[in-house]
């Protein structure tokens with residue numbers, strides 16, 4: 208642990224105050240502070256996706272994009288130095304709702320894992336206490352598949368599921384005005400009881416296409432147009448709170464899940480780097496009965512939101528929470544205990560095979576741990592133009608020691624990632640958009656290329672991936688081939704060329720690439736899946752089976768690989784062999800419905816109607832979609848059985 212003059216000062220002051228018997232009165236998070244404040248009746252959590260802190264007027268922007276958020280800051284507290292844990296939507300929100308680092312919960316990337324049931328969310332705790340709980344989420348990355356729906360009476364995800372004609376999976380979104388409409392409807396039906404409402408707005412995320420009049424007004428700065436539109440919609444909800452008499456008795460928290468690079472450091476969007484543009488986030492907290500216009504400059508993190516809410520409500524926090532309560536700071540401008548916070552992104556590793564970005568912030572310093580490490584004075588140099596790593600060896604040594612201790616502590620109690628179970632169609636679309644996920648044994652690595660050295664590839668890879676989405680296979684192949692010359696083991700590029708070749712009917716050209724992929728990344732599911740699926744589409748079922756068997760040597764616990772092996776055998780009409788693998792897939796992937804569906808068919812084919820019924824029951828428990836059961840010819844005979852009709856009736 209390094210010496211901290213600030214802490215030493217606080218400790219001395221604490222000792223003096225304790226002697227006077229008033230330490231209790233202002234200690235952060237103490238019961239006494241809370242008891243001097245009215246207990247909020249309700250909680251409103253607003254998360255603004257992809258919103259940079261420096262676009263808010265209250266954080267210094269002068270173009271007046273955010274009058275409503277600025278007013279909220281004036282009514283309560285603004286935290287000037289808040290960091291998100293990760294520049295990715297799903298894990299970032301998971302950290303907000305659990306008060307725990309992504310490294311601890313195992314949910315560290317978009318699209319690959321789900322938050323385990325064992326994790327305790329703010330929504331679950333409040334639900335148990337009798338709060339009505341509603342979540343309005345506005346993008347597919349927050350679909351219930353990823354486990355953030357735990358504890359919510361309503362988890363509204365209508366309109367965010369990808370459609371074949373949709374613009375693209377990650378970008379599938381519901382505009383803020385519609386989400387706010389839905390939130391207001393929910394409020395009107397539920398505000399007669401204490402409630403917890405979480406509203407997530409996605410608009411500042413790319414593509415930047417604000418509706419009129421923002422589109423015209425900000426045509427030279429379309430990102431700003433989205434920010435202004437989003438702020439206006441936040442204002443509409445807060446006005447409704449005021450009109451309904453809820454503004455003064457609700458704890459209101461607004462923050463973003465991460466920012467947007469907008470080309471800084473060579474990154475167009477977010478996810479690869481841990482620079483201020485994406486990691487420094489706005490955090491506004493309005494505590495009923497608290498002081499107005501508070502500004503807190505101590506270091507804070509998005510994992511502090513959940514403990515702050517619990518503290519305000521007088522609910523004991525679970526021991527698993529890693530954040531600290533900001534209640535005293537928010538209500539009265541009190542100090543936040545000095546500490547360091549951990550930042551990470553496994554996205555460069557999971558997507559491209561580059562080194563994992565990790566960092567520690569201990570104000571005023573930020574140390575980024577990469578093959579070419581960086582040290583910045585974060586508050587003095589927010590653009591992070593001057594890397595002080597070589598010049599401050601003592602500082603680096605202290606921060607490295609702190610980093611080891613902090614990360615070691617989080618890792619000690621970390622959960623293994625729980626793999627999300629997505630169907631083939633979704634996985635295909637994800638892959639076409641540049642997602643290279645799936646189960647893998649090692650999620651992060653300090654080896655591999657430094658992402659900042661590869662930033663020049665981000666835009667070409669995005670362009671080529673978009674071409675795949677539009678089925679412009681030959682053009683995509685050309686760009687990916689050039690990228691492969693620079694970065695021969697790049698995961699996304701290898702898969703992208705494979706997909707471009709398959710799209711052009713050149714399966715035999717794709718095979719050597721996939722072979723290379725599974726050799727370089729023997730523990731990455733997606734290569735086997737793409738490889739095996741390509742062979743299956745060419746009806747080379749034996750070869751496909753072999754690929755999935757090889758996968759299972761490296762990934763014996765992969766539900767997806769057992770499923771694919773079972774599906775290959777299913778297509779070959781080997782019902783008993785298929786059933787064996789599908790059964791395993793169903794056991795390993797607890798939320799995975801599809802194996803049970805196919806299992807039901809296998810059982811019918813082998814004359815086991817009771818078994819088929821049991822499998823369908825399991826399927827319907829996980830996947831409420833019953834429509835396919837009415838049209839699937841495999842169930843033609845079975846549909847006439849009373850037991851089948853009885854089961855279906857329950858799910859209609």
Ligand SMILES: [Zn+2]
Nearest residue numbers: 256257296464
């Ligand atoms: Zn996001």
